[in-house]
Amino acid sequence: MKNVLLIVMVLFFSAFTNAQNSFQNKTVKILPQSKLNITGDTNIKAFECVFDMSYLKKETQLQFIADDPSHIRFKNALLSLNTKGFDCGSRPINNDFHKLIQSDKYPHILLELLEIRLQEKGSANAVVNITIAGTRREHTFPVKFSEGDVSRIDGILLLDIRDFDLEAPKKLFGMIVVKDEIKINFNLVVQK
Structure with a gap:
């Protein structure tokens, strides 16, 4: 009788442990009304590089565990941003941007979601690995979201380009200098 009880307990706890440790799969679709851009500043004026969402894979499979x-x-x-998808508004700024991120050698910026820590309703801290020009760094930043069949996820990720071993371009013999801080702004609209 003791052996039967012991076997039942082992089976129960192993089933519970396996249920807690198994990742669930969910397919999500990034809708065309989503927006993503990178903004920065120089000592003269600000710039914005808008990402063309048609470069994104429309559906992605997520694996998660709570x-x-x-x-x-x-x-x-993983969200893979093809660097060809960025338009900074003019050919010279596009060239400078692509030179900065070394897009000829590293044609993708990678954002890998690692975890979400929910805060109050509609807000969370996201932990992501970001890979730019072959250098990967982990960042935590706040996001706002709304849930439903169609969900919105908004956030601004502040980055220092020096963390990725990037050197800001200088123009006109160093009179125009790009500042080290850039922002990745996103408003993702996803359907589950």
Whole structure:
């Protein structure tokens, strides 16, 4: 009888542990009304490089597990931004931007979602790995979201280009200098 009880307990706990440790799959579709851009500043004026969302893969498979109701971990949740998709408004600024991020050698900027820590309703902290010009760094930043069949995820990710071993271009013999801080602004509209 003790052996039967022991076997039942082992099976119960192993089933519970396996259920807690298995990742769930969900397909999400990034809708065309989504927006993403990179903004920065020089000592003269600001610039904005807008990403053409048609360069994104429309559907992606997410794997996630909820450690508890306020903490979700992800596996293989990767957003790959083809650098050809960025338009900075003029050919010289486009050339400078592509030279800065070394797009000839590294044609993609990668954003990999690692986890979300839910805060109050509609806000969370996202932890992502960002890869620019072959250098990967982990960042945590706040996001706002609304849930439903169609969800919105908004955020601004502040980056220092020196963290990615990038050197800001200088123009006119150093009179125009790009500042080291850039922002990745996004408003993603996704359908589950």
